[in-house]
Amino acid sequence: MNLLIIGSGGREHALAWAASRSALRPRIYALPGNPGIAELGTLLPGDAADHDLVTAAVAEHAIDLVLVGPEAPLVAGLADHLSERGVRVFGPRRAAAALEGSKVFCKELMQRAGVPTAAFRVAEDSKTALAWAAEMPLPHVVKADGLAGGKGALIVHDRDEARAAVEALMVEERFGAAGRRVVFEEFLDGEEMSVFALVSGEEYALLPASQDYKRAADGDRGLNTGGMGAYAPVVGWTPTLEAQVRRRVIEPTLAALTSAGTPYMGLLYCGLMVQAEKPAVVEFNCRFGDPETQAVVPLLAGDLLEAIWAATDPAGSRGALTGIEPDGRAAVCVVIASQGYPGPVRKGLPIAERAVVSSDEALIFQAGTRREGQRLVTAGGRVLSVVGLGRDLPQARAHAYEAIPKEPFDGASWRHDIAWRGMAALEGASGSSRN
Ligand code: AMP
Ligand code: GLY
Numbered sequence: 072m073n074l075l076i077i078g079s080g081g082r083e084h085a086l087a088w089a090a091s092r093s094a095l096r097p098r099i100y101a102l103p104g105n106p107g108i109a110e111l112g113t114l115l116p117g118d119a120a121d122h123d124l125v126t127a128a129v130a131e132h133a134i135d136l137v138l139v140g141p142e143a144p145l146v147a148g149l150a151d152h153l154s155e156r157g158v159r160v161f162g163p164r165r166a167a168a169a170l171e172g173s174k175v176f177c178k179e180l181m182q183r184a185g186v187p188t189a190a191f192r193v194a195e196d197s198k199t200a201l202a203w204a205a206e207m208p209l210p211h212v213v214k215a216d217g218l219a220g221g222k223g224a225l226i227v228h229d230r231d232e233a234r235a236a237v238e239a240l241m242v243e244e245r246f247g248a249a250g251r252r253v254v255f256e257e258f259l260d261g262e263e264m265s266v267f268a269l270v271s272g273e274e275y276a277l278l279p280a281s282q283d284y285k286r287a288a289d290g291d292r293g294l295n296t297g298g299m300g301a302y303a304p305v306v307g308w309t310p311t312l313e314a315q316v317r318r319r320v321i322e323p324t325l326a327a328l329t330s331a332g333t334p335y336m337g338l339l340y341c342g343l344m345v346q347a348e349k350p351a352v353v354e355f356n357c358r359f360g361d362p363e364t365q366a367v368v369p370l371l372a373g374d375l376l377e378a379i380w381a382a383t384d385p386a387g388s389r390g391a392l393t394g395i396e397p398d399g400r401a402a403v404c405v406v407i408a409s410q411g412y413p414g415p416v417r418k419g420l421p422i423a424e425r426a427v428v429s430s431d432e433a434l435i436f437q438a439g440t441r442r443e444g445q446r447l448v449t450a451g452g453r454v455l456s457v458v459g460l461g462r463d464l465p466q467a468r469a470h471a472y473e474a475i476p477k478e479p480f481d482g483a484s485w486r487h488d489i490a491w492r493g494m495a496a497l498e499g500a501s502g503s504s505r506n
Contacts, residue, residue, distance in 0.1 A: 078140025082361035093376035107437030146172035217249030300489030410482030412452035433474030
Protein backbone atom coordinates (compact mmCIF):
# COMPACT_ATOMS: atom_id res chain seq x y z
CA MET A 72 0.00 0.00 0.00
CA ASN A 73 1.17 3.52 -0.78
CA LEU A 74 0.24 6.00 1.93
CA LEU A 75 0.48 9.78 1.65
CA ILE A 76 0.43 11.79 4.89
CA ILE A 77 -0.36 15.51 4.56
CA GLY A 78 1.36 17.74 7.13
CA SER A 79 4.69 18.31 8.82
CA GLY A 80 4.24 18.27 12.60
CA GLY A 81 4.82 15.93 15.52
CA ARG A 82 1.32 14.58 14.98
CA GLU A 83 2.18 13.53 11.42
CA HIS A 84 5.47 11.96 12.57
CA ALA A 85 3.55 9.93 15.18
CA LEU A 86 1.02 8.83 12.55
CA ALA A 87 3.84 7.88 10.16
CA TRP A 88 5.50 5.92 12.99
CA ALA A 89 2.25 4.02 13.65
CA ALA A 90 1.81 3.35 9.92
CA SER A 91 5.39 2.07 9.67
CA ARG A 92 4.49 -0.69 12.16
CA SER A 93 1.32 -1.73 10.33
CA ALA A 94 0.75 -5.19 8.90
CA LEU A 95 -0.26 -3.40 5.68
CA ARG A 96 3.46 -2.59 5.25
CA PRO A 97 2.86 0.75 3.57
CA ARG A 98 5.32 2.67 1.51
CA ILE A 99 5.08 6.05 3.27
CA TYR A 100 5.11 9.45 1.60
CA ALA A 101 4.58 12.80 3.31
CA LEU A 102 3.79 16.22 1.88
CA PRO A 103 5.70 18.20 2.99
CA GLY A 104 6.70 16.05 6.01
CA ASN A 105 9.75 16.63 8.21
CA PRO A 106 13.19 15.03 8.78
CA GLY A 107 11.74 12.58 11.33
CA ILE A 108 9.22 11.29 8.79
CA ALA A 109 12.00 11.17 6.17
CA GLU A 110 13.53 8.29 8.17
CA LEU A 111 10.33 6.30 7.58
CA GLY A 112 9.51 7.29 4.02
CA THR A 113 9.81 9.81 1.22
CA LEU A 114 9.14 13.52 1.48
CA LEU A 115 7.32 15.28 -1.34
CA PRO A 116 7.73 19.04 -1.61
CA GLY A 117 4.76 21.37 -1.95
CA ASP A 118 1.85 22.98 -0.22
CA ALA A 119 -1.34 21.02 0.51
CA ALA A 120 -3.37 24.17 -0.19
CA ASP A 121 -2.61 23.44 -3.85
CA HIS A 122 -5.15 20.67 -4.48
CA ASP A 123 -3.96 20.03 -8.02
CA LEU A 124 -0.41 19.53 -6.77
CA VAL A 125 -1.64 16.95 -4.24
CA THR A 126 -3.66 15.19 -6.94
CA ALA A 127 -0.60 15.07 -9.20
CA ALA A 128 1.51 13.61 -6.37
CA VAL A 129 -1.18 10.98 -5.74
CA ALA A 130 -1.13 9.96 -9.40
CA GLU A 131 2.66 9.99 -9.71
CA HIS A 132 3.22 7.78 -6.66
CA ALA A 133 0.13 5.57 -7.11
CA ILE A 134 -1.12 6.55 -3.66
CA ASP A 135 -3.81 4.25 -2.24
CA LEU A 136 -4.70 6.32 0.81
CA VAL A 137 -4.29 9.96 1.79
CA LEU A 138 -4.23 10.73 5.52
CA VAL A 139 -4.71 14.43 6.21
CA GLY A 140 -3.08 15.79 9.40
CA PRO A 141 -4.04 19.47 9.76
CA GLU A 142 -7.47 21.12 9.61
CA ALA A 143 -6.85 23.83 7.03
CA PRO A 144 -6.73 21.53 3.96
CA LEU A 145 -9.90 19.73 5.13
CA VAL A 146 -11.82 22.95 5.75
CA ALA A 147 -10.63 24.09 2.31
CA GLY A 148 -12.10 20.94 0.70
CA LEU A 149 -9.05 18.75 -0.02
CA ALA A 150 -11.01 15.60 0.86
CA ASP A 151 -13.79 16.58 -1.57
CA HIS A 152 -11.25 17.26 -4.31
CA LEU A 153 -9.52 13.90 -3.85
CA SER A 154 -12.67 11.81 -3.31
CA GLU A 155 -14.22 13.23 -6.46
CA ARG A 156 -11.18 11.90 -8.32
CA GLY A 157 -11.56 8.44 -6.83
CA VAL A 158 -8.81 8.75 -4.21
CA ARG A 159 -9.35 7.17 -0.78
CA VAL A 160 -8.85 9.84 1.86
CA PHE A 161 -9.11 9.78 5.65
CA GLY A 162 -10.55 13.12 6.69
CA PRO A 163 -13.99 14.71 6.38
CA ARG A 164 -15.30 16.59 3.38
CA ARG A 165 -15.59 20.35 3.63
CA ALA A 166 -19.25 20.32 4.72
CA ALA A 167 -18.49 18.09 7.73
CA ALA A 168 -15.12 19.74 8.46
CA ALA A 169 -17.19 22.86 9.17
CA LEU A 170 -17.55 21.37 12.66
CA GLU A 171 -14.09 22.88 13.19
CA GLY A 172 -14.17 25.51 10.43
CA SER A 173 -17.19 27.36 11.79
CA LYS A 174 -18.03 27.65 15.48
CA VAL A 175 -21.52 28.88 14.53
CA PHE A 176 -22.15 25.75 12.42
CA CYS A 177 -20.80 23.58 15.24
CA LYS A 178 -22.87 25.20 18.00
CA GLU A 179 -26.07 25.13 15.93
CA LEU A 180 -25.56 21.47 15.06
CA MET A 181 -24.99 20.59 18.73
CA GLN A 182 -28.09 22.53 19.71
CA ARG A 183 -30.19 20.66 17.13
CA ALA A 184 -28.75 17.32 18.19
CA GLY A 185 -29.15 18.00 21.92
CA VAL A 186 -25.42 17.64 22.61
CA PRO A 187 -24.41 19.18 25.96
CA THR A 188 -22.39 22.36 25.38
CA ALA A 189 -22.06 25.88 26.76
CA ALA A 190 -25.06 28.18 26.19
CA PHE A 191 -24.26 30.61 23.35
CA ARG A 192 -25.38 33.46 21.11
CA VAL A 193 -24.03 34.56 17.77
CA ALA A 194 -23.24 38.20 16.97
CA GLU A 195 -23.14 39.11 13.28
CA ASP A 196 -21.87 42.68 13.76
CA SER A 197 -19.71 44.61 16.20
CA LYS A 198 -22.54 46.85 17.44
CA THR A 199 -24.54 43.87 18.68
CA ALA A 200 -21.39 42.24 20.03
CA LEU A 201 -20.40 45.33 22.03
CA ALA A 202 -23.89 45.50 23.52
CA TRP A 203 -23.64 41.86 24.60
CA ALA A 204 -20.10 42.40 25.92
CA ALA A 205 -21.63 44.92 28.34
CA GLU A 206 -24.35 42.59 29.63
CA MET A 207 -23.28 38.92 29.30
CA PRO A 208 -22.60 37.39 32.75
CA LEU A 209 -18.87 37.19 33.61
CA PRO A 210 -16.66 35.36 33.02
CA HIS A 211 -17.61 34.44 29.48
CA VAL A 212 -15.87 33.38 26.29
CA VAL A 213 -15.78 35.23 22.97
CA LYS A 214 -14.78 33.19 19.92
CA ALA A 215 -14.04 33.94 16.30
CA ASP A 216 -16.35 31.90 14.07
CA GLY A 217 -13.64 30.72 11.69
CA LEU A 218 -10.19 29.10 11.93
CA ALA A 219 -7.76 31.09 14.05
CA GLY A 220 -4.94 28.62 14.68
CA GLY A 221 -6.29 27.76 18.14
CA LYS A 222 -5.99 31.39 19.28
CA GLY A 223 -9.48 32.65 18.48
CA ALA A 224 -11.12 31.94 21.86
CA LEU A 225 -10.82 34.74 24.42
CA ILE A 226 -11.87 34.15 28.02
CA VAL A 227 -12.95 37.47 29.55
CA HIS A 228 -13.23 38.26 33.26
CA ASP A 229 -14.36 41.89 33.32
CA ARG A 230 -16.13 44.42 31.09
CA ASP A 231 -12.89 45.97 29.81
CA GLU A 232 -11.65 42.60 28.65
CA ALA A 233 -15.05 41.85 27.14
CA ARG A 234 -14.99 45.02 25.07
CA ALA A 235 -11.33 44.51 24.09
CA ALA A 236 -12.11 40.96 22.91
CA VAL A 237 -14.87 42.14 20.60
CA GLU A 238 -12.69 44.95 19.28
CA ALA A 239 -9.77 42.60 18.62
CA LEU A 240 -11.92 40.10 16.72
CA MET A 241 -14.46 42.30 14.93
CA VAL A 242 -12.98 45.78 14.65
CA GLU A 243 -9.23 45.19 14.37
CA GLU A 244 -10.00 41.86 12.64
CA ARG A 245 -7.04 40.16 14.30
CA PHE A 246 -8.02 36.88 12.63
CA GLY A 247 -9.29 38.46 9.44
CA ALA A 248 -12.54 37.11 8.05
CA ALA A 249 -12.59 34.38 10.74
CA GLY A 250 -13.73 37.00 13.26
CA ARG A 251 -16.44 38.60 11.17
CA ARG A 252 -19.00 36.69 13.22
CA VAL A 253 -18.38 35.85 16.87
CA VAL A 254 -19.86 33.38 19.30
CA PHE A 255 -20.45 34.37 22.92
CA GLU A 256 -20.36 31.41 25.26
CA GLU A 257 -21.08 30.77 28.88
CA PHE A 258 -17.85 29.85 30.76
CA LEU A 259 -17.62 26.14 31.63
CA ASP A 260 -15.74 24.89 34.66
CA GLY A 261 -14.26 21.42 34.96
CA GLU A 262 -11.54 19.08 33.81
CA GLU A 263 -10.61 19.45 30.14
CA MET A 264 -10.14 16.26 28.12
CA SER A 265 -9.55 15.40 24.49
CA VAL A 266 -11.26 12.33 23.06
CA PHE A 267 -10.61 11.01 19.57
CA ALA A 268 -13.19 8.98 17.67
CA LEU A 269 -12.18 7.17 14.49
CA VAL A 270 -15.32 7.61 12.44
CA SER A 271 -16.90 6.14 9.35
CA GLY A 272 -20.43 7.48 9.01
CA GLU A 273 -22.13 6.41 12.22
CA GLU A 274 -19.64 3.68 13.09
CA TYR A 275 -16.79 4.72 15.30
CA ALA A 276 -14.07 3.57 17.66
CA LEU A 277 -12.81 5.59 20.62
CA LEU A 278 -9.10 6.03 21.26
CA PRO A 279 -7.76 6.53 24.82
CA ALA A 280 -8.74 9.94 26.22
CA SER A 281 -5.94 12.45 26.76
CA GLN A 282 -5.28 15.85 28.29
CA ASP A 283 -3.52 18.71 26.55
CA TYR A 284 -1.45 21.35 28.41
CA LYS A 285 -1.99 24.47 26.32
CA ARG A 286 -0.34 27.24 28.31
CA ALA A 287 3.29 28.13 27.69
CA ALA A 288 4.51 28.10 31.30
CA ASP A 289 4.49 25.76 34.30
CA GLY A 290 1.40 25.94 36.50
CA ASP A 291 -0.78 26.58 33.43
CA ARG A 292 0.42 30.14 33.24
CA GLY A 293 1.54 32.23 30.29
CA LEU A 294 0.18 32.44 26.79
CA ASN A 295 -1.99 29.88 25.06
CA THR A 296 -0.02 27.73 22.62
CA GLY A 297 -0.81 24.95 20.18
CA GLY A 298 -0.05 22.59 23.09
CA MET A 299 3.06 22.13 25.27
CA GLY A 300 2.40 18.51 26.15
CA ALA A 301 -0.24 15.89 26.82
CA TYR A 302 -0.77 12.63 28.61
CA ALA A 303 -2.98 9.58 28.15
CA PRO A 304 -5.05 7.80 29.24
CA VAL A 305 -6.57 10.59 31.26
CA VAL A 306 -7.11 9.98 34.99
CA GLY A 307 -10.81 10.34 35.69
CA TRP A 308 -11.98 8.62 32.51
CA THR A 309 -14.60 6.21 33.85
CA PRO A 310 -17.08 3.80 32.26
CA THR A 311 -19.88 6.20 33.26
CA LEU A 312 -18.16 9.11 31.55
CA GLU A 313 -17.41 7.01 28.48
CA ALA A 314 -21.06 5.99 28.19
CA GLN A 315 -22.09 9.66 28.44
CA VAL A 316 -19.58 10.68 25.77
CA ARG A 317 -20.79 7.94 23.44
CA ARG A 318 -24.53 8.46 23.91
CA ARG A 319 -24.78 12.18 24.51
CA VAL A 320 -21.91 13.54 22.41
CA ILE A 321 -20.60 11.32 19.63
CA GLU A 322 -23.66 9.37 18.55
CA PRO A 323 -26.07 12.34 18.28
CA THR A 324 -23.41 14.41 16.49
CA LEU A 325 -22.72 11.70 13.89
CA ALA A 326 -26.44 11.09 13.43
CA ALA A 327 -27.08 14.82 12.90
CA LEU A 328 -24.31 15.02 10.30
CA THR A 329 -25.61 11.96 8.48
CA SER A 330 -29.17 13.24 8.41
CA ALA A 331 -27.94 16.61 7.12
CA GLY A 332 -26.51 14.71 4.16
CA THR A 333 -22.90 15.32 5.25
CA PRO A 334 -21.81 12.08 6.92
CA TYR A 335 -18.52 12.23 8.82
CA MET A 336 -15.49 10.22 7.84
CA GLY A 337 -12.18 10.76 9.55
CA LEU A 338 -11.00 11.58 13.02
CA LEU A 339 -13.45 13.46 15.22
CA TYR A 340 -11.66 15.31 18.02
CA CYS A 341 -13.99 16.06 20.93
CA GLY A 342 -12.69 18.76 23.26
CA LEU A 343 -14.65 18.21 26.46
CA MET A 344 -15.13 19.92 29.79
CA VAL A 345 -16.02 17.29 32.36
CA GLN A 346 -17.66 17.79 35.71
CA ALA A 347 -18.96 14.98 37.93
CA GLU A 348 -18.61 12.46 35.05
CA LYS A 349 -20.76 14.67 32.80
CA PRO A 350 -19.21 15.95 29.57
CA ALA A 351 -19.94 19.22 27.79
CA VAL A 352 -18.38 19.91 24.40
CA VAL A 353 -16.00 22.88 24.25
CA GLU A 354 -15.10 22.28 20.63
CA PHE A 355 -14.95 19.71 17.88
CA ASN A 356 -11.92 19.44 15.61
CA CYS A 357 -11.95 17.59 12.32
CA ARG A 358 -8.54 15.91 12.71
CA PHE A 359 -6.11 14.36 15.17
CA GLY A 360 -4.92 16.72 17.94
CA ASP A 361 -1.34 17.86 18.28
CA PRO A 362 0.33 17.01 20.73
CA GLU A 363 -2.31 14.56 22.02
CA THR A 364 -1.74 12.19 19.07
CA GLN A 365 1.89 11.71 20.05
CA ALA A 366 0.73 10.42 23.47
CA VAL A 367 -2.29 8.42 22.26
CA VAL A 368 -1.01 6.56 19.21
CA PRO A 369 1.83 4.65 20.95
CA LEU A 370 -0.73 3.19 23.38
CA LEU A 371 -2.79 1.39 20.73
CA ALA A 372 -2.32 -2.36 20.84
CA GLY A 373 -3.76 -2.91 17.39
CA ASP A 374 -3.10 -1.68 13.89
CA LEU A 375 -4.17 1.96 13.49
CA LEU A 376 -3.55 2.01 9.75
CA GLU A 377 -5.75 -1.05 9.23
CA ALA A 378 -8.56 0.69 11.13
CA ILE A 379 -8.11 3.86 9.06
CA TRP A 380 -8.06 1.81 5.87
CA ALA A 381 -11.31 0.12 6.94
CA ALA A 382 -12.89 3.48 7.77
CA THR A 383 -12.23 4.74 4.25
CA ASP A 384 -13.62 1.62 2.59
CA PRO A 385 -16.40 2.81 0.29
CA ALA A 386 -18.16 -0.54 0.78
CA GLY A 387 -18.17 0.22 4.53
CA SER A 388 -18.09 -3.08 6.39
CA ARG A 389 -19.72 -3.08 9.84
CA GLY A 390 -17.45 -3.68 12.78
CA ALA A 391 -14.32 -2.92 10.79
CA LEU A 392 -13.09 -0.30 13.23
CA THR A 393 -12.04 -2.78 15.86
CA GLY A 394 -8.70 -3.97 17.12
CA ILE A 395 -7.23 -0.65 18.20
CA GLU A 396 -7.87 -1.01 21.90
CA PRO A 397 -5.32 0.50 24.30
CA ASP A 398 -2.54 -1.76 25.58
CA GLY A 399 -2.85 -0.64 29.21
CA ARG A 400 0.27 1.54 29.36
CA ALA A 401 0.46 5.31 29.91
CA ALA A 402 2.21 7.99 27.87
CA VAL A 403 3.40 11.52 28.62
CA CYS A 404 4.36 13.82 25.78
CA VAL A 405 6.57 16.84 26.52
CA VAL A 406 6.97 19.39 23.74
CA ILE A 407 10.43 20.95 23.37
CA ALA A 408 9.91 24.45 21.99
CA SER A 409 12.13 27.20 20.71
CA GLN A 410 12.85 30.12 23.02
CA GLY A 411 10.09 32.71 22.66
CA TYR A 412 7.34 30.30 21.52
CA PRO A 413 4.41 31.02 21.00
CA GLY A 414 5.88 34.35 19.87
CA PRO A 415 8.55 34.80 17.19
CA VAL A 416 11.50 32.39 17.49
CA ARG A 417 15.03 32.04 16.16
CA LYS A 418 15.48 29.24 13.66
CA GLY A 419 18.43 27.30 12.28
CA LEU A 420 19.91 26.33 15.70
CA PRO A 421 21.70 22.95 15.69
CA ILE A 422 19.87 20.13 17.51
CA ALA A 423 21.89 17.61 19.54
CA GLU A 424 21.78 14.20 17.83
CA ARG A 425 21.07 12.48 21.15
CA ALA A 426 17.89 14.57 21.48
CA VAL A 427 16.22 12.74 18.59
CA VAL A 428 17.06 9.11 19.37
CA SER A 429 14.06 7.02 20.45
CA SER A 430 14.31 4.12 22.90
CA ASP A 431 11.92 1.54 24.37
CA GLU A 432 11.11 4.02 27.12
CA ALA A 433 10.70 7.20 25.08
CA LEU A 434 9.80 7.98 21.49
CA ILE A 435 10.98 11.22 19.92
CA PHE A 436 8.80 12.78 17.25
CA GLN A 437 10.02 15.74 15.22
CA ALA A 438 8.03 18.84 14.26
CA GLY A 439 9.86 22.12 13.60
CA THR A 440 13.13 20.60 12.38
CA ARG A 441 15.05 20.82 9.12
CA ARG A 442 18.12 19.16 7.61
CA GLU A 443 20.92 21.49 6.69
CA GLY A 444 23.41 19.21 5.02
CA GLN A 445 24.19 16.58 7.66
CA ARG A 446 23.00 18.78 10.51
CA LEU A 447 19.55 18.79 12.05
CA VAL A 448 18.47 22.33 12.95
CA THR A 449 15.42 24.03 14.44
CA ALA A 450 12.81 25.34 12.00
CA GLY A 451 9.80 26.40 14.07
CA GLY A 452 8.18 26.99 17.44
CA ARG A 453 7.41 23.45 18.52
CA VAL A 454 10.53 21.45 17.65
CA LEU A 455 10.32 17.98 19.27
CA SER A 456 7.80 15.82 21.10
CA VAL A 457 9.37 13.56 23.71
CA VAL A 458 6.93 10.77 24.57
CA GLY A 459 7.69 8.74 27.70
CA LEU A 460 5.99 5.35 27.93
CA GLY A 461 5.44 3.33 31.08
CA ARG A 462 3.23 0.86 32.88
CA ASP A 463 1.54 3.77 34.65
CA LEU A 464 1.47 7.56 34.58
CA PRO A 465 4.31 8.20 37.09
CA GLN A 466 6.63 5.85 35.18
CA ALA A 467 5.70 7.31 31.78
CA ARG A 468 6.32 10.79 33.11
CA ALA A 469 9.70 9.85 34.56
CA HIS A 470 10.69 8.26 31.24
CA ALA A 471 9.71 11.41 29.32
CA TYR A 472 11.71 13.78 31.49
CA GLU A 473 14.71 11.41 31.70
CA ALA A 474 14.84 11.31 27.90
CA ILE A 475 15.31 15.08 27.52
CA PRO A 476 19.02 15.92 27.35
CA LYS A 477 20.43 18.88 29.20
CA GLU A 478 20.33 21.22 26.23
CA PRO A 479 18.59 19.76 23.17
CA PHE A 480 19.41 23.02 21.34
CA ASP A 481 20.24 26.58 22.25
CA GLY A 482 17.35 28.16 24.15
CA ALA A 483 15.21 24.99 24.17
CA SER A 484 12.31 25.33 26.58
CA TRP A 485 9.71 22.94 27.87
CA ARG A 486 7.24 22.60 30.70
CA HIS A 487 8.33 20.62 33.74
CA ASP A 488 4.84 19.79 34.97
CA ILE A 489 3.09 18.05 32.07
CA ALA A 490 0.40 15.69 33.39
CA TRP A 491 0.35 17.46 36.75
CA ARG A 492 -3.41 17.26 36.98
CA GLY A 493 -3.33 13.49 36.46
CA MET A 494 -0.52 13.11 39.00
CA ALA A 495 -2.43 15.21 41.54
CA ALA A 496 -5.57 13.14 41.00
CA LEU A 497 -3.61 9.91 41.53
CA GLU A 498 -2.02 11.26 44.70
CA GLY A 499 -5.41 12.42 45.94
CA ALA A 500 -6.85 8.96 45.29
CA SER A 501 -4.01 7.09 47.01
CA GLY A 502 -4.09 9.60 49.87
CA SER A 503 -7.78 9.01 50.47
CA SER A 504 -7.42 5.21 50.24
CA ARG A 505 -4.71 5.38 52.92
CA ASN A 506 -6.98 7.32 55.24
P1 AMP B 1 -11.57 26.67 21.34
O1 AMP B 1 -10.95 27.64 20.40
O2 AMP B 1 -13.04 26.59 21.28
O3 AMP B 1 -10.87 25.37 21.23
O4 AMP B 1 -11.15 27.13 22.81
C1 AMP B 1 -9.81 27.21 23.22
C2 AMP B 1 -9.68 26.94 24.69
O5 AMP B 1 -10.42 27.91 25.44
C3 AMP B 1 -10.27 25.61 25.12
O6 AMP B 1 -9.36 24.58 25.00
C4 AMP B 1 -10.64 25.89 26.57
O7 AMP B 1 -9.51 25.74 27.41
C5 AMP B 1 -11.05 27.32 26.56
N1 AMP B 1 -12.51 27.43 26.38
C6 AMP B 1 -13.18 27.54 25.22
N2 AMP B 1 -14.51 27.63 25.42
C7 AMP B 1 -14.69 27.60 26.76
C8 AMP B 1 -15.84 27.66 27.60
N3 AMP B 1 -17.07 27.81 27.11
N4 AMP B 1 -15.64 27.59 28.93
C9 AMP B 1 -14.40 27.47 29.46
N5 AMP B 1 -13.29 27.42 28.71
C10 AMP B 1 -13.41 27.48 27.38
N1 GLY C 1 -3.92 20.26 20.98
C1 GLY C 1 -5.07 20.94 20.54
C2 GLY C 1 -5.40 20.74 19.14
O1 GLY C 1 -4.82 19.94 18.44
O2 GLY C 1 -6.30 21.42 18.66
